[in-house]
Amino acid sequence: MIEIKHISKSFNDRKILDNVSGVFKKGQTSLVIGASGTGKSVLLKCMLDLVRPEHGATLYDGRDFYIGEEEEKKTIRREMGVLFQGGALFDSQTVHQNVQFPLDMLTEMPESEKRDRVEFCLQRVGLEGTGNRMPSEISGGMKKRVGIARAIVMNPKYLFCDEPNSGLDPLTSIKIDELIKEITEEYSTTTVIITHDMNSVLSIGDYIMFLYKGKKVWEGNSQTILDTNVPELEEFVFSNKALMKMRGEKR
Numbered sequence: 001m002i003e004i005k006h007i008s009k010s011f012n013d014r015k016i017l018d019n020v021s022g023v024f025k026k027g028q029t030s031l032v033i034g035a036s037g038t039g040k041s042v043l044l045k046c047m048l049d050l051v052r053p054e055h056g057a058t059l060y061d062g063r064d065f066y067i068g069e070e071e072e073k074k075t076i077r078r079e080m081g082v083l084f085q086g087g088a089l090f091d092s093q094t095v096h097q098n099v100q101f102p103l104d105m106l107t108e109m110p111e112s113e114k115r116d117r118v119e120f121c122l123q124r125v126g127l128e129g130t131g132n133r134m135p136s137e138i139s140g141g142m143k144k145r146v147g148i149a150r151a152i153v154m155n156p157k158y159l160f161c162d163e164p165n166s167g168l169d170p171l172t173s174i175k176i177d178e179l180i181k182e183i184t185e186e187y188s189t190t191t192v193i194i195t196h197d198m199n200s201v202l203s204i205g206d207y208i209m210f211l212y213k214g215k216k217v218w219e220g221n222s223q224t225i226l227d228t229n230v231p232e233l234e235e236f237v238f239s240n241k242a243l244m245k246m247r248g249e250k251r
């Protein structure tokens with residue numbers, strides 16, 4: 001479980017996050033949603049301690065990430081897997097080398113064990129047999145899968161995905177969402193996904209936090225979101241015409 005408590009962050013006197021709190025549970029896919037520029041990525045960076053908020057705390061299963069001992073912070077960092085926006089693969093390295101990177105950086109694992117672990121993760125994301133290819137030789141959807149394999153190679157407790165569907169067609173997006181959801185349930189990870197994809201919201205939103213101009217103005221799940229009466233959220237959700245129609249038919 002990850003708890004964020006009263007997170008506030010400003011850049012150059014401009015408040016980007018304003019007192020944001022929430023709980024992301026183990027074994028669930030939690031989504032942080034909102035329009036562009038509303039502070040989703042900054043919130044993720046605060047949770048990863050890449051950006052330090054002026055106020056607030058992030059607790060990983062009760063362990064305070066900002067004020068804990070350096071050893072404890074290191075432990076927490078090793079328990080995190082991150083799927084970066086755009087995949088962030090090293091172009092000059094093979095798929096296998098990309099997935100192995102965290103094992104090389106963070107473990108003393110023997111080479112043979114690393115190889116087996118990488119092969120297992122590639123197989124888990126449906127990419128068996130592709131280890132020797134270069135990132136330039138695979139599709140956008142496959143790159144995301146490589147990114148997911150790399151994010152889970154250390155067997156993380158906490159999985160962060162920044163816009164996992166960006167640049168993908170709708171069908172591939174659904175498959176990536178399903179894969180993230182399956183992994184979350186299979187390994188009981190606490191998964192936090194930054195997105196503005198309404199398909200994801202409706203299909204994998206166990207918990208949804210909606211940010212508007214840096215504030216949390218709504219929280220709920222995929223079942224309750226279509227019944228919202230919060231104007232800012234209504235505007236966000238029903239900018240999708242098909243959903244607007246669905247709501248009309250429901251009422």
Ligand SMILES: Nc1ncnc2c1ncn2[C@@H]1O[C@H](COP(=O)(O)OP(=O)(O)OP(=O)(O)O)[C@@H](O)[C@H]1O
Binds near residue numbers: 036039040041196
């Ligand atoms: N390092 C920084 N210095 C100054 N301003 C920043 C910095 N990082 C982010 N911002 C500002 O914070 C605001 C929120 O940015 P953020 O990237 O969190 O938005 P977002 O909700 O993730 O948007 P998108 O969906 O487009 O990725 C933006 O106005 C951005 O310019």
